Amino acid sequence: MMQVPDRLTLANARAALAEGLSAIAAGQREFDLSPVTAVDSSAVALVLAWKRAARASGSELVIAHAPESLHSLAQLYGVAGLL
Known part of the structure; x- marks a missing residue:
């Protein structure tokens, strides 16, 4: 099972993407x-x-328990319905 990190930022996006894709493949x-x-x-x-890969x-x-800050960014970018 994937352990989601406490920060999803540019600094760890590549590693989180790879880990998530592996979890989805599994x-x-x-x-x-x-x-x-x-x-x-x-x-x-x-x-x-991640959602596209699935x-x-x-x-x-x-996606369970997404933080409000993620919802806010998704609304700002017009993709909230996709999350």
Whole structure:
């Protein structure tokens, strides 16, 4: 099971993307973001990439307990409905 880091920022986006893609390939269908305390715009792209990868494998990825800051950024960029 993927351990989501407490920060989803540009500094760790590449590693988080790889870890998430591996978890999706292994069959994980829900990511719990409750540990996340800090995000930046790369977190929006990261979550969308995870969701695209799950969809490409024929399933949907559930993002649970996303922080309000992630929702706010997604609204700002006009992609809130995709999260």
